[in-house]
Amino acid sequence: MPRPILPTPAKHCAHCGAILERKRWANGWMESQALLERRTYCDRECGYAAMRRPSPTKHCAHCGRRLARVRWRNGKLESQALFERRIYCGRVCAYAAARKRRRLIQ
Ligand SMILES: [Zn+2]
Numbered sequence: 570m571p572r573p574i575l576p577t578p579a580k581h582c583a584h585c586g587a588i589l590e591r592k593r594w595a596n597g598w599m600e601s602q603a604l605l606e607r608r609t610y611c612d613r614e615c616g617y618a619a620m621r622r623p624s625p626t627k628h629c630a631h632c633g634r635r636l637a638r639v640r641w642r643n644g645k646l647e648s649q650a651l652f653e654r655r656i657y658c659g660r661v662c663a664y665a666a667a668r669k670r671r672r673l674i675q
């Protein structure tokens with residue numbers, strides 16, 4: 570029995586989830602399969618949007634509130650690296666979680 574030709578598995582845009590399809594360029598050419606396979610986003614806009622918002626949503630390990638990068642009093646935004654290490658929304662939650670841990674140990 571001849572093996573059926575499997576269709577290439579559908580790829581989805583890493584940002585909006587739309588199915589990626591080979592594009593037809595303005596000059597009438599189709600995008601090559603190799604190019605499509607390297608592509609992660611449906612278009613440039615999604616690529617840019619994803620770059621602007623690179624980190625997945627995080628939630629406070631104590632109260633479950635969504636974490637966002639903090640803007641310091643000097644106007645600077647918390648660095649991405651710092652944000653990624655942070656697990657609590659604020660000092661209050663960090664202290665509360667530490668207190669709880671202490672209580673559990675005693
Ligand atoms: Zn997209």
Ligand SMILES: [Zn+2]
Nearest residue numbers: 629632658662
């Ligand atoms: Zn919290």
